[in-house]
Amino acid sequence: MITSEVYKLADTVLAKKNIIAAADQLRDYVVSCRRDFHKHAEVGWTEFRTGSIVARTLLDMGGWQVEYGPSIYDKSLMMGMPSEAQLEKYMQRAIAQGGDKEIIEKMRGGYTGVVATLVTGDGNGPTVAFRVDIDANDLIEAKEEKHRPYREGFASINDGAMHGCGHDCHTATGLLAARILLANKDLLPPGKIKIIFQTGEEGGRGGQPMAAAGVADGADYFMAIHVGVQKDGALGGIAAGVSHMMNSTKSDVFFKGVSAHAGGDPDKGKNALLAAANAVINLYAISRHSAGTSRVNVGVLEAGVGRNVIADRAMMKMEVRGETDTVHEYMQERALAVIEGAAKMYGVDYVVKKAGQTITAPCDDKMVDFVVDAAMEIPGIKRAIRVESMSGGGEDCTFFMRRVQAGGGIATMAMIGTNGPAVAHNEYFDVDEEVLLNGAKLIGVVAVNALAKGKAK
Ligand SMILES: [Zn+2]
Numbered sequence: 001m002i003t004s005e006v007y008k009l010a011d012t013v014l015a016k017k018n019i020i021a022a023a024d025q026l027r028d029y030v031v032s033c034r035r036d037f038h039k040h041a042e043v044g045w046t047e048f049r050t051g052s053i054v055a056r057t058l059l060d061m062g063g064w065q066v067e068y069g070p071s072i073y074d075k076s077l078m079m080g081m082p083s084e085a086q087l088e089k090y091m092q093r094a095i096a097q098g099g100d101k102e103i104i105e106k107m108r109g110g111y112t113g114v115v116a117t118l119v120t121g122d123g124n125g126p127t128v129a130f131r132v133d134i135d136a137n138d139l140i141e142a143k144e145e146k147h148r149p150y151r152e153g154f155a156s157i158n159d160g161a162m163h164g165c166g167h168d169c170h171t172a173t174g175l176l177a178a179r180i181l182l183a184n185k186d187l188l189p190p191g192k193i194k195i196i197f198q199t200g201e202e203g204g205r206g207g208q209p210m211a212a213a214g215v216a217d218g219a220d221y222f223m224a225i226h227v228g229v230q231k232d233g234a235l236g237g238i239a240a241g242v243s244h245m246m247n248s249t250k251s252d253v254f255f256k257g258v259s260a261h262a263g264g265d266p267d268k269g270k271n272a273l274l275a276a277a278n279a280v281i282n283l284y285a286i287s288r289h290s291a292g293t294s295r296v297n298v299g300v301l302e303a304g305v306g307r308n309v310i311a312d313r314a315m316m317k318m319e320v321r322g323e324t325d326t327v328h329e330y331m332q333e334r335a336l337a338v339i340e341g342a343a344k345m346y347g348v349d350y351v352v353k354k355a356g357q358t359i360t361a362p363c364d365d366k367m368v369d370f371v372v373d374a375a376m377e378i379p380g381i382k383r384a385i386r387v388e389s390m391s392g393g394g395e396d397c398t399f400f401m402r403r404v405q406a407g408g409g410i411a412t413m414a415m416i417g418t419n420g421p422a423v424a425h426n427e428y429f430d431v432d433e434e435v436l437l438n439g440a441k442l443i444g445v446v447a448v449n450a451l452a453k454g455k456a457k
């Protein structure tokens with residue numbers, strides 16, 4: 001006798017087969033999406049074009065509930081924001097570059113993320129949530145023939161913004177996954193699928209306020225994805241989980257001194273440039289903690305206004321990282337002491353403004369196994385390892401992971417392997433675009449399997 005259970009099983013098998021085939025058929029679509037986002041790279045809180053196109057595309061698909069604007073953020077936790085004037089400038093740029101004006105208006109203030117929800121059947125089932133991030137890096141893209149995005153005409157046209165971490169790929173992957181899941185909606189077991197298009201991952205800024213607004217709450221299963229780029233042989237592999245994520249604190253530091261004629265009255269000045277320069281050197285000289293790995297970096301240093309003027313202002317963008325809370329707190333405490341000491345040496349004032357944060361979160365073994373099993377159902381994925389070390393990297397998808405775990409769900413961050421000519425955050429960064437298909441198929445199969453399995457608890 002054929003029971004309804006058998007029909008249901010047949011439906012999920014068919015859904016997965018369709019999803020995998022549909023992804024392959026939409027190769028040109030997803031590649032063109034990725035290249036369009038790559039060309040119009042936007043850094044954290046300014047992804048008006050990207051976010052509005054994501055929202056518009058999902059709305060046009062029909063079937064997905066699409067949320068965007070202030071309701072998906074806890075405003076009090078939005079850090080490292082550009083000024084209002086800058087936000088306005090980037091909004092206008094986004095409109096000029098083909099963003100959706102009406103949607104952009106509702107994203108005013110930097111609320112550039114999008115949350116999409118697909119209710120399957122009567123909705124009475126588990127919730128499975130995915131995180132893809134959409135922001136670019138503060139980076140100047142290579143403009144040389146050897147760099148494919150430049151050679152093929154999709155290098156960033158936005159000064160100082162480049163997708164050097166692959167978030168253009170994540171955005172396109174999320175849209176492809178949305179399309180192929182929707183096309184098979186009627187075959188899917190009841191429940192909810194969520195795709196969170198997160199802003200401002202770089203600098204650890206977007207995850208916390210979106211997680212605090214509850215956008216991932218109630219998820220039984222959660223998976224964040226990230227491309228993992230290696231020079232050779234990474235394509236076709238995935239890591240279902242990561243270890244050694246770093247806690248980090250990002251800060252903007254402002255030194256304020258006194259300007260004076262550098263030749264005539266050097267003793268009347270208070271040199272902010274020297275204070276900042278000494279702070280930088282000594283930040284890198286912090287003794288390392290014995291209890292775990294740590295990092296420190298100053299990525300931006302700006303000071304002074306004129307050749308013969310004692311520099312009365314300096315600004316730096318810096319971060320510290322630590323593998324454990326203890327190591328992280330130690331690094332931050334020592335960093336603040338170094339900054340204070342450097343300011344004191346030159347008699348200048350200073351302000352430290354927190355600009356972002358990442359925390360750690362464990363990948364749940366059960367979710368890791370679940371993702372490995374799903375990956376092995378996908379012909380394009382040949383190898384799946386359980387856990388890869390992020391060795392010094394950090395991610396703010398951890399804020400979602402913690403919320404999901406606190407609610408009794410299981411969570412992981414998966415790396416989708418691809419070959420590429422350069423490391424992340426490098427001006428020559430690029431991927432093998434086959435990774436877009438592997439990512440979307442993985443989201444698709446994990447979603448189907450999660451809905452079929454029921455609540456994770
Ligand atoms: Zn990234």
Ligand SMILES: [Zn+2]
Pocket residue numbers: 164165202424425
């Ligand atoms: Zn990055």
